[in-house]
Structure formats: structure tokens, C-alpha cells
Amino acid sequence: EIVLTQSPGTLSLSPGERATLSCRASQSVSSSYLAWYQQKPGQAPRLLIYGASSRATGIPDRFSGSGSGTDFTLTISRLEPEDFAVYYCQQYGSSPPETFGQGTKVEIK
């Protein structure tokens, strides 16, 4: 089972700032099957990024993903008020069980 470790646990930033979230895998993620989700209180997660770097439909271009192998990053170039939420990485696809990271909370400073 691939264990995903996200850091930091909490990121305190102001609107307009850049957010950099990390996701490290315990072993190489096959074919870069790494996704990022955003979750707001009381809502289901929303897919942001798949394949490590491809934006899902309707996702603004201030969200970008990068990385391969065991190290992945989600970057939010300029935080908008609606971006304050919890973010999860997930490895999926050909190597079940699918696993999620423990989450990074992006909060308003």
C-alpha cells in the first residue's frame, strides 16, 4: 500500500499569496496517477488535478500540479477567498488500494 504524507498540516496565508502544498509517497506512484482534491466544510471533495499536472474541467488556472515518482506539489498561484479549504492528494489507478493523504488545511492568516 502506498502511503501519502502531506505537508504542512496547516498553511496560514493571506488572499493574494501563493500556496505550495506537498505530497510525498512511500513508493513511486505508477504513471503519475496522482490527484488533488479540494474540500470545503459540509461538501464532497472536488477534483482539481489528475495525472499529477492536468487540471480537471472548470478548474481555474491559478491551480497547478507538478511532480513525479514520489514527490508532488499543488500550487495555488494567488489565493482567492474561495480557495481556503482542505486539500487532499490521492494515488489512484492500477495499484489499489487507492489511498489519500491526510490533508492540508489552507486557512486565512
Add this chain to the structure above:
Amino acid sequence: QVQLQESGPGLVKPSQTLSLTCTVSGGSISSGGYYWSWIRQHPGKGLEWIGYIYYSGSTYYNPSLKSRVTISVDTSKNQFSLKLSSVTAADTAVYYCARGTHILTGYYPFDYWGQGTLVTVSS
């Protein structure tokens, strides 16, 4: 527009079986290329993948839950279901259903989710 909707009891007694159904609308569950999943989230915690099923009936379960989980599909009703046996308070969580994609070009993660349903295990 594909929509998923979970349904089932919100309260289950310890040692009993939790049963949930996910109804898919806006698309056929029999369409090839998709896998239908259950994910749960303990109160205030992160996401835990439970398992998934292809329309063909092939299943994959989280090893930590495998002995207690059954996921099935009913193509005539465009639904898939979760059964989790011998529940304890540790199974109290919001349960989500979601759709993933597996096609010739590869796998794609959960793009459609239900809104989630809270299941509490308590006597």
C-alpha cells in the same frame, strides 16, 4: 450531467450491517470505462477509500476492511451498493459514493461524487 446520490439508514446498531445505495443519474452505470467507488470520512478526519466495483462486477476492496465489505451493482436500477458488516462506533462516518474512469488511455480519478451521507453507529 452525471449525479450520484447516496441513500440508506443514518443510524445503525453495533454488530449490525451498514447498507447504503448510490443511485446514478445522467448516465448509465453499465457504460464501459467507469468504476464506482465508496469512500468514507470519519468526523473531522481525512478520506478513506473503501473499495470499488466495475459494471462487470469486478471488485477491489481496501485490505483493512476487506473481510467486512461487499460492494455490488444493480444495472437495472442504475445503482451500486455498499454493505459493511459487524459495525462498531469506529465505522461512524460520512460515506460518499464516487465515479472513477478506466479507459484505454489510462485511469482517471473521482470526478463525480455524491453529497455524502452520515452514518452513525450507536445503540
